[in-house]
Amino acid sequence: MASMVPSVRRPLTASTLVTAVTALAMAVTALLGTAPPAxxxxxxxxxxxxxxxxxxxxxxxxxxxxxxxxxxxxxxxxxxxxxxxxxxxxxxxxxxxxxxxxxxxxxxxxxxxxxxxxxxxxxxxxxxxxxxxxxxxxxxxxxxxxxxxxxxxxxxxxxxxxxxxxxxxxxxxxxxxxxxxxxxxxxxxxxxxxxxxxxxxxxxxxxxxxxxxxxxxxxxxxxxxxxxxxxxxxxxxxxxxxxxxxxxxxxxxxxxxxxxxxxxxxxxxxxxxxxxxxxxxxxxxxxxxxxxxxxxxxxxxxxxxxxxxxxxxxxxxxxxxxxxxxxxxxxxxxxxxxxxxxxxxxGVASSLRSAASNRCLDVTDRSHTDGTQLQIWDCLGGANQQWLYTSGKQLQVYGDKCLDAYQQGRTPGTIVDIYTCNGGTNQQWNLNADGTVTGVQSGLCLDVIGQKTANGTKIELYTCNGGSNQRWTRG
Known part of the structure; x- marks a missing residue:
């Protein structure tokens, strides 16, 4: 790491010609003791x-x-x-x-x-x-x-x-x-x-x-x-x-x-x-x-x-x-x-693990279908468990699907699904320092239903309450 502030400093295509230039440069170096031209x-x-x-x-x-x-x-x-x-x-x-x-x-x-x-x-x-x-x-x-x-x-x-x-x-x-x-x-x-x-x-x-x-x-x-x-x-x-x-x-x-x-x-x-x-x-x-x-x-x-x-x-x-x-x-x-x-x-995606169960946010049955509700499942490293957080606050999976509040729901109990990315605020999420993931549109937390920990437990939006079923870790 630099401890000082640096000052700000502001073709040929034929391979045979490049070779010839390089050879000539080396000859000049031998005769004059200077570096070859670049x-x-x-x-x-x-x-x-x-x-x-x-x-x-x-x-x-x-x-x-x-x-x-x-x-x-x-x-x-x-x-x-x-x-x-x-x-x-x-x-x-x-x-x-x-x-x-x-x-x-x-x-x-x-x-x-x-x-x-x-x-x-x-x-x-x-x-x-x-x-x-x-x-x-x-x-x-x-x-x-x-x-x-x-x-x-x-x-x-x-x-x-x-x-x-x-x-x-x-x-x-x-x-x-x-x-x-x-x-x-x-x-x-x-x-x-x-x-x-x-x-x-x-x-x-x-x-x-x-x-x-x-x-x-x-x-x-x-x-x-x-x-x-x-x-x-x-x-x-x-x-x-x-x-x-x-x-x-x-x-x-x-x-x-x-x-x-x-x-x-x-x-x-x-x-x-x-x-x-x-x-x-x-x-x-x-x-x-x-x-x-x-x-x-x-x-x-x-x-x-x-x-x-x-x-x-x-x-x-x-x-x-x-x-x-x-x-x-x-x-x-x-x-x-x-x-x-x-x-x-x-450009690297990673998993989202529930703090309560250590299981991953998972697209059910590896589906690519819009409206598929999410669940938790054992972390297997599949593409259906890899989420990329974008500069637009989207959580993308498969490259073209986004974590989505179903039908733009803003109330506790709203289903969380995947849907083709469209830039809507119901597809924008805040990843918070306390491990919660909150909807930009709703302010509600990504929640594992009923604080359950078993494979297949579905995901919804719910009022943030500090529960471990609302905390997530990356990777």
């Missing part, structure tokens, strides 16, 4: 930036450390087995609470190649065993923190060790440096290109090249042909300015340029412990505007995103808090509306 490239179409739906798991010290970097909840005294077990618990929380499939983890030379590294790999191994994508990023030491690699030899040794261990694991990605703000754009591109050249066995589509400055603009690295085929990482924060929603959208798009297909927004975040409502499209709060703009833009452009932080002890931006002891750890979401926005940006 040939604009957005990389191959095989890159799938939109496939990264993740969170950062961070050290309480913001990952800048002059000693081993240790994500929240772990300890340098932990063994490999303990780290693996703790990580499995944390990652289960990320998946169940948020729908995450990616985790970004910090590394530094004080960690890699040490006894802590032998234990820390338990977190990486746990993640890949669960099918998570893992982005490993280098953070410089706290005493330096000048936006440059602290010790080039130690940095290269670290990366050689990391890539030797995980180079053959297709779920592990490598980010040579976090926020290279100490370099000019061209100097950073040169260093990133050298990193790639020095590790020819690492596929380019497993490399995340940071944007220039505070990772705040990817247009220059995107245009450099030496970096083609890599992913690009971008950072964007609401504390960088105060803008309208539209201006935040414009600001982010200017930093992306035409490179969205390669770009993963692998740090962005807002306060999650102060009670802000990120589902309020009319909010005048700068952070609400910013986060809604970022998640809307990520979704619209088909980009990936990795929230900062999914878990960081003591950080008001943290999306999860940690409880428990030993390896018996659980995560709790700090701001339901914030989690909704992150999932919306990912």
């Amino acid at each position: 040939v604009a490239s957005t990389g191959p179409s095989t890159l799938a930036a939109g496939g990264f739906h993740g969170v950062n798991w961070a050290d309480p010290r913001d990952n800048y450390a002059d000693n081993p970097v240790v994500p929240s909840g772990l300890s340098t005294a932990d063994s490999y087995a303990t780290v693996h077990a703790k990580a499995t618990a944390v990652l289960t929380g990320f998946r169940n609470n948020l729908g995450a499939d990616t985790v970004r983890l910090p590394i530094n030379p004080y960690s890699v190649g040490t006894s802590w590294w032998n234990a820390y790999t338990g977190a990486i191994d746990a993640a890949t065993a669960m099918g998570f994508k893992v982005v490993l990023g280098y953070w410089e030491g706290l005493s330096h923190k000048d936006g440059k690699v602290d010790d080039t030899n130690a940095w290269n040794t670290m990366w050689n060790t990391v890539t030797a261990k995980y180079g053959s694991n297709g779920l592990v990605y490598f980010e040579p440096m976090n926020e290279p703000f100490g370099y000019t754009a061209s100097a950073w591109a040169n260093l990133a290109a050298q990193w790639i050249t020095d590790r020819p066995s690492i596929p380019r589509d497993r490399v995340f090249v940071s944007g220039s400055g505070y990772n705040d603009n990817v247009t220059t690295v995107c245009a450099d042909s030496r970096l083609s085929g890599t992913y690009l990482s971008l950072h964007h924060y609401g504390f960088w300015g105060t803008h309208t929603y539209n201006d935040w959208v414009t600001d982010l798009k200017n930093r992306i340029g035409g490179c969205a297909s390669r770009t993963v927004l692998d740090e962005f975040g807002s306060p999650m412990t102060t009670g802000l409502d990120y589902n309020n499209a009319s909010s005048t709060d700068n952070f609400v505007r910013y986060l809604r703009a970022d998640t809307d833009t990520v979704r619209a452009l088909g980009m990936g995103s990795v929230y900062w932080p999914g878990l960081r002890t003591g950080d008001s931006y943290t999306l999860q808090t940690l409880s428990g002891s030993g390896t018996d750890l659980t995560l709790t979401t700090t701001n339901v509306s914030g989690a909704d926005r992150i999932r919306y940006g990912w």
